[in-house]
Amino acid sequence: MSFESHQSSSIEIISGQTRSSGDGWLRAMLNGVRCRCPRCGTGKLFSSYLKVADICPSCDLELHHQRADDAPPYFTMFIVGHLLIPMVFIVETNWRPDWWVHLTLWLPMATVLTLWLLPMVKGAIVGIQWALGMHGFGEESVAADQDMGDLTHKAMPPVRDRL
Numbered sequence: 001m002s003f004e005s006h007q008s009s010s011i012e013i014i015s016g017q018t019r020s021s022g023d024g025w026l027r028a029m030l031n032g033v034r035c036r037c038p039r040c041g042t043g044k045l046f047s048s049y050l051k052v053a054d055i056c057p058s059c060d061l062e063l064h065h066q067r068a069d070d071a072p073p074y075f076t077m078f079i080v081g082h083l084l085i086p087m088v089f090i091v092e093t094n095w096r097p098d099w100w101v102h103l104t105l106w107l108p109m110a111t112v113l114t115l116w117l118l119p120m121v122k123g124a125i126v127g128i129q130w131a132l133g134m135h136g137f138g139e140e141s142v143a144a145d146q147d148m149g150d151l152t153h154k155a156m157p158p159v160r161d162r163l
């Protein structure tokens, strides 16, 4: 590996934790979709159905920093709605079934789809939060940069000085 190709590597090591800055967010998000740790992709992300584990059992990444909050239900409802509502309209316009047929079809389908997607969407959001250094994940990087004497945070003046 030449020096230049090493320079163009998008891996940064922060406080013993490796975070990719290029397309690493996509890999972290896909690891989350598989309900795996965003960093190593092998440790289980959840300790129960929707409870994120405090620490990755495989690579010891501290996952308790995540702040997915109500974003997973929001995005899950968005996805499920956009999948089912067109199907409801198609069935209604083509066959005009009784109301109980709609209820029998769409209620279980919406419930199953929502419960299936919710952990995947939450995993994706936790993965993105880790990849972008958001919330507590970001505090680690700032503390590590200060420990390492990195001046990158001082290179940009505060917002009030730029206005």
Ligand SMILES: [Zn+2]
Residues within 6 Å of the ligand: 037, 038, 039, 040, 041, 042, 043, 056, 057, 058, 059, 060, 061
């Ligand atoms: Zn891990």
